[in-house]
Amino acid sequence: MQNEDDAMKIATIATAALLCAAASAQTVHASDPAALFERLTPVGQGELAGSSGRAGFDQDAANLANVHGNLVGANSVTGSNSISGSLSGNAGVTTVFQNTGNNSVFQSATSITINMR
Amino acid sequence: MRALLLAGVGVFALGGAAFANDTGGGSTGPRGYMDHYAAALGVNIGQVAGNRSSTGWGQAASVGMTGSFQVRSGVMNVNQNAGANAMQQNAVAIAYVEGCNCEVGFRRGDGDANTVAVNAGAVGGRRGGNESDNIFGTSADAGMNDSFGSSVGIAQVNQNAGANSLQQNATAVAYVDRLSGERQTRDAWAISANIGTVTGSGNDSNDYRHAATANIAASFGSFTGVANVNQNAGANSLQQNSAALSAVEFCNCATRDLSTTIAAAGNVGSVTYNRADADFGSARAGMTGSFNGGTGIAQVNQNAGANSLMQNSVAVGAVYNR
Numbered sequence: 529m530q531n532e533d534d535a536m537k538i539a540t541i542a543t544a545a546l547l548c549a550a551a552s553a554q555t556v557h558a559s560d561p562a563a564l565f566e567r568l569t570p571v572g573q574g575e576l577a578g579s580s581g582r583a584g585f586d587q588d589a590a591n592l593a594n595v596h597g598n599l600v601g602a603n604s605v606t607g608s609n610s611i612s613g614s615l616s617g618n619a620g621v622t623t624v625f626q627n628t629g630n631n632s633v634f635q636s637a638t639s640i641t642i643n644m645r
Numbered sequence: 646m647r648a649l650l651l652a653g654v655g656v657f658a659l660g661g662a663a664f665a666n667d668t669g670g671g672s673t674g675p676r677g678y679m680d681h682y683a684a685a686l687g688v689n690i691g692q693v694a695g696n697r698s699s700t701g702w703g704q705a706a707s708v709g710m711t712g713s714f715q716v717r718s719g720v721m722n723v724n725q726n727a728g729a730n731a732m733q734q735n736a737v738a739i740a741y742v743e744g745c746n747c748e749v750g751f752r753r754g755d756g757d758a759n760t761v762a763v764n765a766g767a768v769g770g771r772r773g774g775n776e777s778d779n780i781f782g783t784s785a786d787a788g789m790n791d792s793f794g795s796s797v798g799i800a801q802v803n804q805n806a807g808a809n810s811l812q813q814n815a816t817a818v819a820y821v822d823r824l825s826g827e828r829q830t831r832d833a834w835a836i837s838a839n840i841g842t843v844t845g846s847g848n849d850s851n852d853y854r855h856a857a858t859a860n861i862a863a864s865f866g867s868f869t870g871v872a873n874v875n876q877n878a879g880a881n882s883l884q885q886n887s888a889a890l891s892a893v894e895f896c897n898c899a900t901r902d903l904s905t906t907i908a909a910a911g912n913v914g915s916v917t918y919n920r921a922d923a924d925f926g927s928a929r930a931g932m933t934g935s936f937n938g939g940t941g942i943a944q945v946n947q948n949a950g951a952n953s954l955m956q957n958s959v960a961v962g963a964v965y966n967r
Contacts, residue, residue, distance in 0.1 A: 586906070586907040586908075586909075586962070587906075587907070587908045587909070587960045587961065587962040588908070588909045588910075588911070588960055589887075589889075589909070589910045589911065589958040589959055589960040590910075590911045590912075590958065591911065591912045591913075591914070591956040591957075591958055592911070592912070592913045592914070593912075593913075593914045593915070593954050593956060594914070594915040594916070594917060594954075595915075595916045595917070595952065595953070595954050596915075596916075596917045596918075597917050597918040598881065598916060598917065598918065598919045598920065598921070598951075598952035599919070599920040599921070599952075600920075600921050600922070600923075600951055600952060601851075601920070601921065601922025601923070601924065602922075602924075604921065604922055604923040604924060604951065605923050605924075605925070605926045605927055605928050606928060606950060607857070607927050607928030607929040607930070607949055607950075608928075608929050608930075608931075609929075609930050609931070609947075610929075610930075610931040610932070610933075611931070611932045611933075612931075612932070612933050612934070613933055613934040613935075613937075614861075614932045614933060614934060614935045614936050614937060615932075615935075615936050615937065616937045616938070617937055617938040617939075618936065618937070618938065618939045618940070618943070619939070619940045619941075620939070620940055620941045620942055620943070621941075621942045621943070621944075621959050621961075622936060622939070622942075622943040622944075622945075623943070623944045623945065623957050623959075624932070624936075624943075624945040624946075624947075625945065625946045625947065625948075625955045625957070626930040626931075626932070626947045626948075627879075627930065627947070627948045627949070627950050627953050627955065628879075628928040628929060628930050628948075628949045628950045629950045629953070630921065630950050630951045630952050630953070631951075631952045631953070632950065632952075632953045632954070633953075633954050633955075634946070634953075634954070634955040634956065635912075635955075635956045635957075636944075636956070636957045636958070637910075637911075637957075637958045637959075638958070638959045638960070639908075639959075639960045639961075640959070640960070640961045640962070640963075641961075641962050641963075642961070642962070642963035642964070642965060643963075643964050643965070644963075644964070644965035644966055
């Protein structure tokens with residue numbers, strides 16, 4: 529089926545991208561930094577001297593979802609969701625999904641960057 | 646029943662440390678290089694396709710956890726299944742670099758911690774869909790009681806009593822600390838991802854007078870760390886959690902200092918061309934007295950319905966002074 533092919537392509541591409549990202553990161557690390565940046569204008573020594581504790585960040589959280597072409601029979605039940613006495617006094621990131629319905633999509637993506645000096 | 650299960654599990658961990666002294670004979674200056682490298686890779690790949698399951702006449706399927714994993718520390722991966730044609734996968738990758746002291750000591754210090762945690766799963770696919778029938782007074786129950794209280798670390802739990810379902814958790818942690826050197830370079834990156842499909846030529850679930858329940862009670866109180874929890878009692882569902890944490894800690898003792906963190910967390914999910922029928926039954930998802938007083942990341946998915954997809958991802962990058 530065409531949709532099956534599309535889904536498998538997405539999965540394959542995502543996997544390949546992930547592995548390529550991992551491989552390229554290691555390659556850059558092992559390369560000569562001077563060769564990588566030789567076309568760029570260097571920052572002066574004085575400016576670099578004041579860069580103690582500087583940080584580079586790249587945080588990303590993402591979800592990609594597809595719920596399509598599913599069928600639910602007539603008279604199918606949808607039930608109850610309940611949360612009681614929960615999720616209090618927490619510190620950090622808390623995400624909860626509950627579902628008793630049909631043909632639903634829930635997605636949550638959180639990205640946090642912390643820089644403390 | 647014809648069953649086909651292809652599952653590959655790979656776990657790869659690499660760590661190394663190097664100390665090089667190029668200061669020459671008799672020098673009283675700082676020694677040469679402190680170089681640490683740690684890498685970890687956790688991967689699961691699986692497929693469930695072309696299966697058929699049929700239960701009836703009062704058969705009850707349940708998974709339960711009670712009074713478990715209390716006051717524990719470390720990595721806890723738990724999968725429980727009482728459904729049919731289901732897949733559950735957990736991947737954890739941790740890379741940690743800790744030098745000796747936060748002092749000049751060396752001329753240069755270099756620390757790298759890199760992690761990748763990935764799950765790829767398919768229920769259905771080219772080999773054909775899966776079929777499940779629950780008829781006349783059957784039930785499916787996924788429950789957790791009084792568990793994971795006051796524990797510390799990474800807990801990834803999948804509980805399933807439904808059919809044709811896919812549950813995946815991935816967590817990647819990278820951490821660098823206590824480098825030594827006049828010039829210090831730290832690099833921590835963590836990538837976690839789940840890729841899942843419940844699709845193909847179609848998974849089929851037929852329930853009649855069937856009760857489905859997913860419930861968490863009195864669990865994960867005062868938990869510290871990363872908690873990824875999936876509960877499912879429905880059919881044709883996909884639940885995924887992904888967390889990536891990268892942290893660098895520096896002491897501000899170097900004359901030149903550079904820290905880099907990369908954290909990427911993602912989920913790719915697809916639930917397509919499935920069929921679910923639940924006549925005259927019941928479905929319930931509940932949580933009571935849980936996840937109170939916790940610290941860190943908690944991602945919880947509960948499902949008792951059909952044809953649903955739930956995904957959570959959190960990426961945290963931190964650079965901080967000791």
